[in-house]
Amino acid sequence: xxxxxxxxxxxxxxxxxxxxxxxxxxxxxxxxxxxxxxxxxxxxxxxxxxxxxxxxxxxxxxxxxxxxxxxxxxxxxxxxxxxxxxxxxxxxxxxxxxxxxxxxxxxxxxxxxxxxxxxxxxxxxxxxxxxxxxxxxxxxxxxxxxxxxxxxxxxxxxxxxxxxxxxxxxxxxxxxxxxxxx
Numbered sequence: 001x002x003x004x005x006x007x008x009x010x011x012x013x014x015x016x017x018x019x020x021x022x023x024x025x026x027x028x029x030x031x032x033x034x035x036x037x038x039x040x041x042x043x044x045x046x047x048x049x050x051x052x053x054x055x056x057x058x059x060x061x062x063x064x065x066x067x068x069x070x071x072x073x074x075x076x077x078x079x080x081x082x083x084x085x086x087x088x089x090x091x092x093x094x095x096x097x098x099x100x101x102x103x104x105x106x107x108x109x110x111x112x113x114x115x116x117x118x119x120x121x122x123x124x125x126x127x128x129x130x131x132x133x134x135x136x137x138x139x140x141x142x143x144x145x146x147x148x149x150x151x152x153x154x155x156x157x158x159x160x161x162x163x164x165x166x167x168x169x170x171x172x173x174x175x176x177x178x179x180x181x182x
Contacts, residue, residue: 011058014103019065021101025072025093032071035140040064042136042168049164052128059108060129063115064136066094070116083120090116122159135165142173149174 026032043064047057070090074081091113098109115133125131152173160166
């Protein structure tokens with residue numbers, strides 16, 4: 001029988017393997033690789049601070065790693081990588097990479113693929129893993145796309161729901177920086 005520590009170590013190894021595979025898939029595209037690493041870390045941070053169950057965190061982290069995995073196919077197939085096309089193309093690629101990585105049950109793969117297929121769907125978010133994935137992606141996209149403060153305030157008001165996500169958003173984008181001691 002596995003102890004909790006052994007289970008967590010197995011989950012961590014599985015996520016590391018998945019991350020390496022996603023990096024290989026996006027090889028030659030450092031912008032995408034940097035993006036997935038940042039979204040993964042923010043999703044993990046928010047999930048841990050919000051005290052989601054280990055099983056939910058495992059699925060959330062896996063989804064964060066592969067959330068944009070459909071971008072390259074979208075660029076080739078449609079000449080664009082907008083959110084709706086990513087949601088359409090991403091789940092099949094995510095399923096293939098999850099299967100190759102191993103360590104995921106069919107139910108876990110199904111949930112990860114569902115999240116990949118809905119990470120740009122912002123209405124009617126019901127589950128914590130979906131909410132956190134959306135918030136983590138926004139935290140990174142706001143920075144990478146250099147969104148103006150008014151857009152950030154609107155996103156805060158309409159999208160963000162977790163205490164941790166709101167705090168991170170406020171500290172990063174809605175607070176005026178002043179070096180210590182000034």
